[in-house]
Each structure stands twice: as C-alpha cells, then as structure tokens.
Amino acid sequence: MLKPNVEIKSFRNVQMSIPDSSKGRISILKREHVQDVAELFTKAFCDGEPLCKHLGISHYDFKPYAIEVAEKAAIDQLSVVGLDKEGRLIGCVIAEDIMNPVKTHELKVLKPIKVWL
Numbered sequence: 001m002l003k004p005n006v007e008i009k010s011f012r013n014v015q016m017s018i019p020d021s022s023k024g025r026i027s028i029l030k031r032e033h034v035q036d037v038a039e040l041f042t043k044a045f046c047d048g049e050p051l052c053k054h055l056g057i058s059h060y061d062f063k064p065y066a067i068e069v070a071e072k073a074a075i076d077q078l079s080v081v082g083l084d085k086e087g088r089l090i091g092c093v094i095a096e097d098i099m100n101p102v103k104t105h106e107l108k109v110l111k112p113i114k115v116w117l
Contacts, residue, residue, distance in 0.1 A: 022085060029070070029079040029092060036089040037073070037081065038066040069094060072102040 029037060042063045045052045052062070073079040073094045082091035096102065 024082060024084045024090065026080055026082055028077050029073050029081050029094070031071075031074045033081050033089060033092075034067065034070045034074050037070040037079075037092050037094070038063060040089060040092060041066040041070065041094070069096075069102050072096070076100075 027033075042059050045066075046057055046059050046062050047053070073096070076095075076097050078095040078097060080093050081089055084090050
C-alpha cells in the first residue's frame, strides 16, 4: 500500500504526493475539480448508497446538491482529490467544517427521512 508523503507548509497549503508519482497525485480539492467531483459524488450515491437507491433518487435530482457540496468543499479547502497521471479524477474525500455547513436547496425526495440526517 502506498503511503502519501505529506509536507505541511501551512494549514491551507498542504502538499501531498504518492511515492511513485508516475501513478498519480493527491491534491486539495480546487474549483477546477468541482464538476468532476460532483459527477463522481452523484454516481457513487445514486448508484451505490442504499437509502438513495431505495428512495429512487435520480442523478438529475441529486446533481444540484452534489455541485453545491463540491463548490463549498473547494472554498473550504478541507477536501482532497486523487488524480491519475493525466490529471483525471479517480477519487475524492469531502470534508466539511461543521461550524459552517453547506447551505443547500432542499432535495424534495429526502424530506421523509430528513429527521434522521
């Protein structure tokens, strides 16, 4: 298993690299990654998350929420993306500042379960 090398220059300037950088890199989620992250987030939740599947949440309905979450994550600079050697997104970890959560529109299909979220 590859362990990233981490160099912290400041809280907002963390540089990480995979030891064999010919395979890819890990980067702070930036504005340029938002659309790809939203697409991956949408696909992962709508196609694989049991509650989303049970409620029948479509990609079309979920995508605006995913974009808002990814945009906020890019602003907060607390999330990371994994990029292949060509710079294509291969994964992401979205972290949220719980003192300043994302304020999104309501997904109508989630209203019945909002009490549990």
